[in-house]
Amino acid sequence: MDIDILKSYIPLYKDALFLTMKIGWQGILLSLVLGLAGAAILHFRIPVLKAITGIYIEIFRNTPLLVQLFFIYFALPKVGIRITAETCGVLGLGLLGGAYMIETIRSGLESIPVIQTESALSLGMTKEQTFIHVILPQAISMSVPGLLANVIFLLKETSVFSTISLMDLMFTAKDLIGMYAKTIECLFLLVVFYLIMLLPVSILGSIVERRMRYGQFGD
């Protein structure tokens, strides 16, 4: 491996890392919002919205991100809806992640014994109060491992962004290989930069997981 080549490529990889993280975090934030909203809809069994949420989950969980991005980026402009590649990336990631987040949070909600809802209601709390102050905090703490797995999954999914011309880590590597054919150096940096991005998330995750355990009640 040639150290000088590695050094000259690092700034490009750094830009790609920032872009990947920028899109990644915005997408993850969107997916968490969608996840919470969707899980609440399913929890309260709101008539029409419940059906829509169900369809949304099935569509986005059962199609690859690549197909979703293709659709948003290449098909929507044909009918006059124009969005930038970055927005498209955030939207694609957020919508895909949302479907997964809903299911993860829902499993957390369902793991809370019904007796807690009944107790809260019998104490005079409203349905909404019960959900926000009693059920949701516990459900979130139960679903933290699943949510973290989703976050890492979504950050890795950014590697398909190359099809919509976003210079993410994967595309930067492929592009440099195509231009200068320094395969080993490029792939080495690719692995290193993915680890730089994901290891802290994984470590931070285990800390958060520990902390959140205190949120549980009754064990």
Add this chain to the structure above:
Amino acid sequence: MRNKLLRRLSSGLLITAVVAASFTACGSKEDAGATTETASAESNEDSTSDASSSAGFRTLDEIKESGTINIGVFSDKSPFGYVDENGEYAGYDVYFAERIGKDLGVEINYVSTEAANRIEYLQTGKVDIILANFTVTEERAEEVDFALPYMNVALGVVSPSDAVIESLDDIGADDQVIVISGTTAETYLTKNYPDIKLQKYDAYAEAKTAFENGNGVAWANDNTEVIAFSLENEGYTVGIPSLGDNDTIAPAVTKGNETLLTWLNDEITSLGDEQFFHADYEATLLDTYGADYEDTLVVEGGKVQ
């Protein structure tokens, strides 16, 4: 808790170290192979007949023996290498590939390539020959061996007719130019016009769709390709028909595969006697370009006029 964290951290570091070590090992092995031929000859004593396969390519004899040749072509670059309505490979490059198969007396296994992985496919031995509109450049010649050329090419820039780009200076600071990753257009613009913002795509099909959708002010590529695009799609004009140096397109083989390279050079030279590439042009490119471009594009017998 701290123990668990420490364990997690150290395992992470370990992974990084292992990955780094394995890459370094790969790298040094390749260097050694390239610089010290004598050493590799010695280590090959046990497997004398296997010398070529360890170098990552198949010699002419091995290809003939196996009965099939792997040729890397484009599947989405009409009219040079594409899949036609019957699902068969067709185009200027493929016409030549068919002849290679016939003269070698072997079956052809077409491998679809993208611009950016053509060198990789040769270096890893996934294909024996690349016939995918591969422009000869100095950088590439360090990685693969080019045979004699069979086509001329320069770069060109196409843009919508209502906002034609006739000079690269017309491109504004916020405008984006579409290129395909791994092409000579990308390298040329990166090197000579670092301020122009490039919007890069993996494949021809995606770049075309993006350009049609208006994602960039212009599309820079081989001039053959952009001329074909403007002829096939209304409302587009090639504002810059020739950019940079005039280059040639040639078949490429894995570096060091001399038997196959020699055979290809002899083949191209002898095909010149029967004006093979003019016939190729008339069979595959005439519909797109008309007769005007025949003499500028075709290189016969490996000799550039």
